[in-house]
Amino acid sequence: MTFASLGLAVAAVAGVAAPILIHFFLRRKHQPVEWAAMALLKRALERTARTRRFDQWILLVVRCILVLAAGLAIAGPLLRKSSEQEFAVQSQVRERAIVLDDGVAQQVVRGGTTAWEDARKRAIGVIDRCAPGDRVGILRGVGSRAMVWPPSGDLDAVRSELMLAEASLEGSDVVAAARSASEGGRDVIILSDFRAGSIGSDRSKESAPTTGRRAAAVLYEPQSDQPLNVQALAVETRSSGPLPSRDLHPLRVRLQRDGTSLPRSTSTIEVRTDGGPPSTLRLDWDAGQMLAQVDGTITASMGAQQTDLAVEAKIMESDGQPADNAVYGVVSGAGSIRVLLVDRALPEQSDKQEDTAATWMMRALTPVEGTDITVDATDPAALDAARLRGVRAVMLLRPDSMDAAGWNVLAQAVREGLVVWVFAPANRSITWSADFQRAFALGWVIDRARPKPGRAAADDPSDRRIEAGQTPSPLLSQLGAELDTLLQPVVVSESLSVRVPANTGEVVLSLSDGSPLLVHAQPTDCRGCVLLMSTAMVTDWTSLPTKPLMVPLVQEVLRQSLARVERATVERIGSTVNMPGAIALEPTLSLSASGLPEAKVIPLDADGKAAQPLQVPGVYRAVDARGRRIAWLVANVDLRSASVRPTSSGEVVTLFDRVDAIIPDPPTVERAIAAAPGVPVERGGETELPVAAALDGVSLAPWLFAAAILALLAESALARRASAGATSSALRGVEP
Template structure:
């Protein structure tokens, strides 16, 4: 298909041009007013003829000047009413031009029109036309937006053949276009052109579908990085955009997919939940498929609706442990219309275990028994608690467990604390259950946050008192600055106090651990008796949150984030063996309470974080950690089974890979060894939505032309208007014409 010709001049009110005939009015009046006379010889006038003939030439010139001024005045008024528009942003004239072509290659640009041509193909065709129409002395630069964002040519060039080859080599991507990054790249290329003195005129042309997912930041009224980058670019260049979007066909998409049971094991079937939608179309039936490691294992027919997402649920039992790739896909069907097919599949990556192993560390005999019973009361469930004493902790390989529970452990050595910290930052979870053996001072020194990072005031989310009224902190705290989140115990502990509480505040059930209790008031959560606890003072950090509070406002259950992992603290005991020496009562009846089991299991699910299920969007880095000091690189396997790349961990064991540019499941592990981790990379669901940004919301300095099929319409967002200048000219003539008439009249008087 040949791209449409580009026009640089138009009229907003073309019909007004019919009034140009009014410009003939002064001429007609002039002709009408000419006197017709009959010559009669009169001797006395013969003496005046000579004088009149001497002035005739001057009078005719004055009449023609007045006639021209009056005619031009009418012409300017009519042309101003027609609102002529100068569209010089597409192909400029005059001086040699450095033209930066910014081509959108994001996922939405793969959408096809009724003829089967994608928006990216049309954009590339228009870009080639711009290159072919360039004049001698023009130079070009190329910027690509999408997963393969960058400047393929590196710097401005006058080699048209090289520019054409670079444009033709642009491939569709499944990523999102970063408009801010593209603006910064265009600015760098313009600066480079200025440094080499190659051109005098700078021009930037965007070829895009103006998808809202990409262009909304530029349309926002408040300042942001994209708006500021655009303003800087517009100071030194003419900017225009060619809109190649076409949403005439409907589009279906899988917009979400996740695992309902957060800790997948071989003991229970997988519960996969997905959502599908149809955009710009009526309700339609499609077949949804469930795939495990690329093989279709189940399917169902669903009705997709345009007004709301359609839920899709699959239940399937997998019998093989290890890394598994799960996908939900809308099957291809003959005759089904779909403008964008790359968003019809969504992936879930998970690691299936025979059972969920939890290490329960007992600081005293029997201290972890209630925890083990809550996790696995029958011995055949999905959880596998392993009880060890605190003395055995240094010999245990923590990587075999999804989380570690420490119950009534008096203290940890610095070496043990370092091992736990390394385990958590790599994605593990640690929960502390306090008791009568716990040494608050040792915990604070070895595991707690820096004292200066604590705040003494109440949290903004509730009326919690961070330190109990009858417990004085060991150090007065200054107003806190937000601190780091590296502490394994996310607060500063004070000695235990006897503060009987018979009510527990779930804080509106906002925390994921207690959210399942909402609407279950008879579950026993709200009336847990707690006789003694350790007050905890919390830092002012978004990484720390309170899940449960006691009747006096003190935190009962606190969670925090450390690296990629999570930690939790229960400020009372997890067994009935911790006894108040003054009363002989147990610290709490929670271990025997009906709500204990769901709380403990909820803590495992929360601490497991992704639970072996990880998902990213294209463009986000794949990150992980290996053991500190590990030798060798981490190998990343792409969705096809080939090697996507290798990365070397830093000194702390952290690594990051930014080369995931295709959707699917990526596996990773030590080089030369089987993969031990995985992550699903999915398209941004915003790319599925064909909604575009309104051109009137874009900056006035950006000239936007709508290109649809073979027709280039005259819809321009903000061309250069000329009617004001025409009106200024008409006003000037309206002032000059009377002055001319007066001057000529006096001169002839």
């Protein structure tokens, strides 16, 4: 039996205590009445003592029954053992669809088991109670994918399929799956905790077609608990100065907490790479703190050509949602930064003793021996993809000497993460600007500025200085308060005219006349970035190479730009990979956990597309036909899909066309709520479910009301029974 209002039923049972309490504790204080025939009265009391006591007990029992029957009748009792059993007792052969939520949100742990395991047990229970001849189909919540579809009458096979089913780390959308399952008017049983991650987006709701015949849906009541959950948001490169060891690599792990209460606690994060021992980081949470980050280093030996590290950061403490405790990333290996200097007059090849732009740049990049920056040089005409292997930044001092092929090579490298820093050539040529525009499509307008030959820059009163913005660019944030002091002595006497339309780039430094001096941009679909210095690194153009600003400016802009480079393509579990040029994805680091499939090589078709969505979190190498890595792919759990935030029955019902019953958890105490299709009752700003009899259940309310009325009549009769005696015949009145 179930109740439309379980609270009222409980109240009715509790209400039985009222007549008992009244009977024993609230006896009325009687008014005194003087009487003469006390002896008769006393004998009458003695004579009726047993009867009155018996009557009182009967009366008490009847009153308890009255309260209980009335309360239970109001609570809306329904004669149905359970929804699963109700399905089983139907004599008519029916076709039913089970939507089994196997999404990552179902990995939430409650009571020592996961919601997924509970849902699977319930699904087996539904099948066990099906009548012979019934047909059952099962759709997964993840992608509405078929587990058993179309519905099958071989219930043993369906049960076996369920027993073998494994959970997924993909995001699910039970609403879309229910709509798919209900096509054809099937009854749908949705087995889900209805956490926020399982409901899916509103878009799926709108796009899902509504069937002509609205299907009956039975939901289990959404879970209301929200366990404490610590999520690993990201592991990323951390910019730092030179480290004592070339094998140490700085990184940063960002975490987030969610839950009903956020106590003071400690999280231990194990960081693992594919090339070295794991290291452990600790984070102390303050009470109520939701976001935090922890910095550390990891030790890994890197080859000469290796620039990146695949990293896994995993929270070691168990929490309410273990599926989002690990995050993967590719961080920049800090062993060395290879910079390629592209200039026609390379320092060692130049016969002249004067300082060229390349000379100044070499001094800025390697001011002392033993730094982590390695500088190579090449002629613009010799620049090709091979020369760029292992190179993380290109300093292009002679863009005017680049041909179209060279620009194409650079453009391709920028797409894969190269940092290209272009300087204005000292010969004042701007012919290269067209190729520059074509290669990176930034929309900048580069023009020639009026030169001032033969004059010392500092002597010209019209020479411009560098303006320090009120808020320094993030690229220069490490220089902090010293930036103004460093900028002050720098004079720029000549520069190209560069106009940067809005939203096409960031002006890092500008001159006193407002024209940009240093511009940064990340071209569309590129993981690398492009920097443009509008003046040449020669003293005829600017005094910058000779000033103290030169070294920190070049070092900081280069390092911060490299830190910004996305080192890998990041995808969510459940998405379909598309990596043109690659033939396969090879797992480098991957999550291994019980219930999860082992990470395998994912083959890609000729267009670079995978046949199956990503299922196992980890770092994958996208390799081409020759087995070379052409890109990193990082697959992480979608944190929105993993959200275990609880939802209310009202929220859930609004997502469906029609909900016939919401079964509370545990299902042994059930109630049925029939909601008008798509039209929940709005009252006081909150959605309220109208209570009604179950569509297929037998309401016991009329019987209980009848019992209550009978009890009421019995109570009246019993209460007045004692006064029904006849007047003594000997006392018949004497007429006046």
